[in-house]
Amino acid sequence: MSGEDAPAQQQQNAVDQKQETKPTEEPKAESPTKTESAPAAAEGGAAPAGAPEKVPEEDTFSYRSLVLTGYGGYDKVKLQVKKGKPALKAGEVQVQVKACGLNFADLMARQGLYERLPSPPVTPGMECSGVVEAVGEEVTDRKVGDKVMVLNRFGLWQEVVVVPAGHTFLMPEGMTFEEAAALPVNYITAYMMLFDFGNLRPNQSVLIHAAAGGVGIAATQLCKTVKDVTVFGTASASKHETISAGGVTHTIDYRTKDYVEEVRKISPKGLDVILDPLGGSDTHKAYNLLKPMGKLITYGAANMLAGQRKNLIAVAKNWYHQFSIHTLSLIQGNKSVCGFHLGYLDGEMELISQAMNTILDLYKQEKIKPRIDSTWHLEQVGDAMRKMQERNNIGKVILTTEPMPEEEKKEEAKKEEKKEEKKKEDKKKDDKKKDDGKKEEKKDDKKKEEPKKEEKKEEEKKEEPKKEEK
């Protein structure tokens, strides 16, 4: 039942490749066998946390890996141990991972809302940093010992990854592994949106939603590399001081104020560039806020993420309000609407490398610097995801592959036990209610409103998360 039985594999290379592992089917969240799928911390405790490079025999080689075992809540990502050395083909490098970055796409993926991640079981993770520990044939520009950043469609949340050498970028002098894991996705995304689609120039104005998030902070820093750019940034009030210091000209608390009105007060004609990670009705608002020759770049559907598990109402609402634009409107408004997602750009490594080179130059010139919100052990991936999803972060949420100290592990285990008990209690209550109502669960798509309500209740009881997301 445990992930330790799973054979080693090269998930991270497998673009569209079906996984060869045949782990026992993960129990559904609602099934009575649930307790067997222990949360990450508990399982991690059972796994040998030793460094894999110390194992000499290929067949006894093992490494820890985070595996998405099924779509759902935070506990669906489990720490497992993979055995066997991953194969290294020509043009590839093997990297000992030090730190991994969390991205919104990982949260979407966990809920089954990100089609670029193969079906579970699968290791998520689009970016990490580490040290090259083996190079395949034909690799000329990487050598053992190189410190690198790695960008991949998925599969990087584990201690050892094998990727094409072209997916790695040398870390500049002085960059920490945390910074290196925080940089690729957020900065390439912000860079390509602002400077390729957005064509940002001096004296222009930009709206950055979630300005305290990973992309938001990267975008703010990149805006400041252009002369006299005015940055409007939305975030909850508690984060305003930080984002102001980071370069946001006008902070807007979207929870208490209408951001459209706030922008119009200062810039009545509208804005030159708007970055839209929200989707749905916010895309409409953004479109109307554009100046002539303005560019709206939409890069996500964060509005779809409401709660820990897939919220069908939020998804449907987002679809319903999805922005659709006629060319005649674009022509009459002299406007541009662009879509961006790095996850769909994996065939364009040349473009990405060009952007990365410019970004690393800016880093060396100290014009940009990733801001780390917090670093978590692999065992704590659930809490790390929660922090990001509930928008309690300022900057990047990072996972480290450093072994967790034994003491911390014990504490984690206790916390997890508590959580589990609470969950069971909630479950019992829910079951009772369900029995009372004589409602029977059938297929996912037939549930409609029912599961949403239950999930919400469960979540609220657990930790009373501060929901910042709109």
Add this chain to the structure above:
Amino acid sequence: MSGEDAPAQQQQNAVDQKQETKPTEEPKAESPTKTESAPAAAEGGAAPAGAPEKVPEEDTFSYRSLVLTGYGGYDKVKLQVKKGKPALKAGEVQVQVKACGLNFADLMARQGLYERLPSPPVTPGMECSGVVEAVGEEVTDRKVGDKVMVLNRFGLWQEVVVVPAGHTFLMPEGMTFEEAAALPVNYITAYMMLFDFGNLRPNQSVLIHAAAGGVGIAATQLCKTVKDVTVFGTASASKHETISAGGVTHTIDYRTKDYVEEVRKISPKGLDVILDPLGGSDTHKAYNLLKPMGKLITYGAANMLAGQRKNLIAVAKNWYHQFSIHTLSLIQGNKSVCGFHLGYLDGEMELISQAMNTILDLYKQEKIKPRIDSTWHLEQVGDAMRKMQERNNIGKVILTTEPMPEEEKKEEAKKEEKKEEKKKEDKKKDDKKKDDGKKEEKKDDKKKEEPKKEEKKEEEKKEEPKKEEK
């Protein structure tokens, strides 16, 4: 009945201002009084073709002006004489016009398909060149005698125009008035599409439809100012030699070949920038031809123009096939869709001036040069429009305010007489057919297919125009 009765006015300044003229209602094209609305050449012959600046008294001041008298065919634009000196307000200049440019929007406007032109009677014309002959108060950067290009929403097809000084641009040394009248609309349009929305960079690829048209030639020349840009250009085969010499890398005869296939043969991954003046289903094709990070810039609906008069089928078809795009598709494709039309950008003179300055620098460096297809007298505006609409031009179609020599006038008059006779004959035949069919014409929008067929027949009989447009 004649336009000579129309009081002088400042149509060119009147943004959204209702005209004060109250000329007799123009007869409908189908009405029996049609012969009274003589075509431009005949009327022009009756008008005093003297230079207006020689008349000393303000109240006897008169100048020739082209007036769109109603929506319809080429003969709806008539040469009239306006009396009285146009008022000159602070910040404005009066320009003695030497040459005017024809644009696609003027053709659309004649058919009632361009909402930026006020209702007839109105003087069309978005660009011209000439000499400043008076400056209003507060004008510091223009003086009498300056040779200028003029850009305005409408009203420039006449001998005298009054416009805000900010709508004029000084002509560089050595530029002819024809070049100056050919430059503003086409080059600003091409420039803003390629370099603002398109963000064109070295080694990229561009598709230019109607590469022998005004915008097409301007865009080709501007592409060549960027290193190693590959230009795909569509045009009928007879124009290929010229556009190749002008800088088109790959010429495509869209009449005999599928341009999508032709592009894919050479550039299987697609294109970086596509300029789309066609609309309808061609916009869909363009979208699918985009590379990741590609930009589609749509700037017209030439597909709507089928025949001399409004073709309801073509308009409906264009609407039906009009491109509408969901953000999710944009995100997954990493694509950009932009709309551009200079006619809707008249509030953004600062942006336009910036573009114009760069364009004029390129002209001075001999990197760009407007190509004049042909120059026509005001009396010949119908033929000039026909040449452009039937896509028989290579480069810009220009009107000159130079008086027409008496001999030419006589010839024109004869030609026009012949045309009129033919028209009457066609009309008789049509009327006979209609009577036979006992069909009664009602309102425009109830006619549907009927008028289209008639128009087509009429047109084909007249001159057997080579219809290049798809």
